[in-house]
Amino acid sequence: MVVKLAFPFLAVVLLQAAIAAADEPAATSERMSTENLAIWIDERFAEAWQESNIVPPAEVDDATFLKRSYLDLRGSIPSVSEARDFLDYGSGHRRALLIDRLLNERRRPDKHADRTAAHWATVWRRMMVPGNTPEAQMAVRLEPWLAEQFVANVRYDEVARKLITATSDGQAMVVNPRLGPQGTGPALFYQAVGGKPETAASSVSRVFLGVRIGCAECHDHPFASWKQKDFWGMAAFFSGIKDGSVGDLQVARIRPENSPTEYTAAFLGDAGAVISKGKTPRQALADWMVAENNSLFAATAVNRVWQHLIGHGLTESVDDLDKASPAERQILDQLAKLFVESGFDMRWLITGVCKSKLYQRECAAMVQADAEPPPGQRPIKTLSPEQIFNSLEQALSLPIARADDSARFNGLRTQLIARLNEAASNKPDEFRAGIPQALLMMNGRLTVEATDLNQSRTLRGVLDSPFLDTDGKLTALYLATFSRPPRDDEKQFLLEHIRQQAGEQQQQAYAEIFWGLLNSPEFVLQK
């Protein structure tokens, strides 16, 4: 049984609450507190659900909340001890405290905030440069810069501005103290998406405005209202991007290949707006994009955060905001306005969403094939390749230092992520895998070592521990992989499996169970 240390722990909890509260984005006179934001979100959806006669799902239990918040914020399942700490020591506010700690805790040994920032940098990079091409892999070098922005909680309009106006001239190589020289900062984005004005225009419009204008490069868009001149008007802003360098021309004009027409820079959907003098074309574009009255920018930012946390954007398609109906955009636009008023504060927004009751509800029960959850309700989410590696690293108790030939640094992580990426979807609610991915999880080196009685740290830790009886061993394996204790029916089935193996073979039974847990849908899908 687990040993409880009541008083010292409570003291630590209270101290942490005080620290967390100090780090948390404060309520200022211009904006509401995160608690009030959470309440606001719940009220909006309570109204919406009532109108549609939808009964909201119940709140999840602590174990589900624990795994959900760790994966969504920190990008990895919790360790066994982190899980035990959360599940065994109750306090009324422990869920809110956990959110605060995951977002703000910078002290050792946890350093949650840094890991959370690194995870969000990965999420953002995957969103900005999707796909599996070598160019997309180049974009991984954007992550250290993105992580810096998340750690410092730089205003999102500033982040966007830095990205849009980034140049490659005179850029010092960003040197990460742990990993060595990294790319060339935000300008790398343009190279990763193709290094041409057309690809830059396409990507920037999708990433920051949530509209896809790529089709209109060659002809008027068949489904949306964008015309060729709209596309090339945007591409003109990026006419200084060519031949591997990222800069700005004096005058923003562009002539498409094989075309007689020359296009001047024009803001998307706002062609009449004047481009102010004294600024480079991309500075002007950035000004226009992050302006308070640009309904697409703030809404897209909110939509993307929402999509990552809940699993599905507030509108049907996060990359087609121009097609969303006014009804769909109602809550999104209101929330976007609050986001703008908060000073484009990402951490404030994330905290508010995670503290809402909405975030704590069960996934929508989807009885029909391909059914979509009602607005504001979660679908089952899939883990990204990076989350799968991080969770394996945690569940397998792998060493994490370079000096220990750890999987994180000796190439195994790269290999696993590359293989999973070959199949992975860009959307959190869509699980995709082929046979090579399944075979990798079943018989790949990490799994083989994890289920080998001699090599597996987790198995050795669980099997050698004198404090754990059969029940305790099974619980430890469940906490390691699913971050929850086994239910009674699970215990019944699996304990029978263990009992059927006699003597020496009993240890093998645990290895088989561990294999089953690692390959179960519950490990790669998230409720």
Add this chain to the structure above:
Amino acid sequence: MSPTDFTRRDFIKLSFASAFGVSYSGWMPRLALAAEGTKPKACILLWMAGGPTQTDTFDLKVGHANGGPSKAIETAVPGIQISEHLPGVASQMKDLAIIRSMTTQEGDHDRATRLMLTGHRPGQEGVNYPSLGSLFAKELGDEESDLPAYVSVSPFRFGFSGGPGFLGPNYAPLTVSGESDDPEARANLSVENLKPPAGVTKESLERRMEISKFLQDDFAVRANSSSTRTHKANFSRAMRMIASNAKGAFKLDEEPAAIRDKYGRSRFGQGCLLARRLVERGAAFVEVTLEGWDTHADNFNAVKRLSGTLDPAWTTLMTDLRDRGMLGSTLVVWMGEFGRTPKITATTGRDHFPLAWSTVLGGGGIKGGQAIGSTGAAGTEVADRPVKIADFYATMCAGIGVSPEHENISPEGRPIPLVERGGKVIEEIATVPPKKKA
């Protein structure tokens, strides 16, 4: 079509073309061909990585300076001559059609590979084009099969890796590695991670499967979603592959030693044997790679050596397919990413040359015994009957009984044709399959 590929694609509702494309799966032309008694079932691609010379294989220029020392021999078809180093292939000419007038524009390995393997020029409008194997696997493959539809044996490519593009991971290739330093050695052809580790007994494997089933069934009840179903389907498929050991396809030892010798004890030779076994067991598209054709130097020795590996393997593949009654239902494609310069360089080599080069088609719905087009005395340009990538793709489609006008729907709802607009089937060697009437 997998239920997970096109969920929530409202754009499908908007377009007539997409409704047409979603339902049309190419079965109509296949039915028509079945009426004739030949139902295309598979395609085998022999991929010559590096860009194989045409002047020393299928389009010799004996007597011209560009011809070099290469000599020609008669084939089974009077009037068609090919390299003396491919005598076996020469004997198979009645079932092969040489296209001597291929003309493409890409001279860079990566771009040219992309062009030849997707049928579209790279970088167009951001579409992630599926590779040939994925396209054909979708048309010919059986989703319920224990074997993946698309298998790639010892792939080697410059750059582009040939994935399923927007068709998704169900059509991704299963890679069979060909790790062997000694090209004459018994080829070490295996699927990564297919075999459970050595210590795991059959009983242990069964117990693992029982535990998995319990956990999966439980999760399916508690967390029903399309993601859950996809995971289960994929897991089951992988388990079936493991349990059947890929239906024993890789047990090359089952084959008589004589047959294995005839294919040649090279990685490529045994790879062709494996391809035949895979097609027998239901694989729809198998590609086998022979690399080393990028002969910028010492061209003639290299080509002689490569031909020595290629000839027995390809010849035996053709006779093997014919003997088993599979030739009429299996399209065979021989190509690389481009040809090589007719003019010999200072290093006794030939450089990249996409303007006039050769590919070969056979089996399936292809009428063999012909050589299409010509490149003139010097071989430096197409003199007659230019065949562009779209025409080539149209002809391959005809070879497996799919209408060249067939389209797939991208996740954004755009209809993406298999064949670039304007592609025409080479009617001398293939019949245009009838298209479905609207």
